[in-house]
Amino acid sequence: xxxxxxxxxxxxxxxxxxxxxVSRRDAGAITLFIGTVREFTKEKRTLSLEYQxxxxxxxxxxxxIGEEIKHKWPDTWVAITHRIGKLEITDIAVVIAVSSPHRxxxxxxxxxxxxxxxxxxxxxxxxxxxxxxxxVGDQLETTEYAKGKPSKGE
Amino acid sequence: xxTVLFFAGIKEEMGLDQLIVEKDNITVLQLKQxxxxxxxxxxxxxxxxxxxxxxxTDEEIIKDQDTVAFIPPVSGG
Numbered sequence: 001x002x003x004x005x006x007x008x009x010x011x012x013x014x015x016x017x018x019x020x021x022v023s024r025r026d027a028g029a030i031t032l033f034i035g036t037v038r039e040f041t042k043e044k045r046t047l048s049l050e051y052q053x054x055x056x057x058x059x060x061x062x063x064x065i066g067e068e069i070k071h072k073w074p075d076t077w078v079a080i081t082h083r084i085g086k087l088e089i090t091d092i093a094v095v096i097a098v099s100s101p102h103r104x105x106x107x108x109x110x111x112x113x114x115x116x117x118x119x120x121x122x123x124x125x126x127x128x129x130x131x132x133x134x135x136v137g138d139q140l141e142t143t144e145y146a147k148g149k150p151s152k153g154e
Numbered sequence: 155x156x157t158v159l160f161f162a163g164i165k166e167e168m169g170l171d172q173l174i175v176e177k178d179n180i181t182v183l184q185l186k187q188x189x190x191x192x193x194x195x196x197x198x199x200x201x202x203x204x205x206x207x208x209x210x211t212d213e214e215i216i217k218d219q220d221t222v223a224f225i226p227p228v229s230g231g
Contacts, residue, residue: 035231051230052161052162052165053230054159054161054204054207054223054225056207057204057207057223058230060207082230082231093230093231094230094231114231117230117231118228118229118230118231119228120209120228121228121230122161122204122223122225122228122230123228123229123230123231124161124162124226124228124229124230125229125230126162135162135163135166135226135229136229137162137163137200137226137227137228137229
């Protein structure tokens, strides 16, 4: 297995490289999630984005998500690469690849990964609009954690 | 002595990404209150906290040499 399955990078992400990290002879399916920079959110036009991370902790949290997935879907392999820095419209911000012997687990684990990223991985997005900028939070609208910290997952 | 890290909106508000603070044996809540009184424009509303890269609650005690990070709502992906 390749090293560094969970990475924060500052350069464009190669979808093929992330895919290859989970490729194996006993997999019958690989699912890919490719998160890209969207131009319009409702009426608002995004010109570009800047992602910032608490890098060491972000890698640790991505690895934790990997552990959670291993626990829930033991026959999967997971690789996640997230890009930070300045990104343009249509650029790839994140790639999640999951392989499994049968497709169902790969689909489920992949969706779980992106949902968890939006909860616990310390990465922030700054939107640049025609009329200003803002650090975006609250994408899941679940930022009010009862205990002041996110749940552990499973 | 503890190291405090700032990110995203808090980092911009502070104008710096980290600060050494001569405090320890205080809770996360007490540290937040200290910053809110020193820097009235700051708000830790909805902000999570990590000590040494692990999420903690407001009751957690901060020890000497710890690295505390204030984590605003995340928006990766």
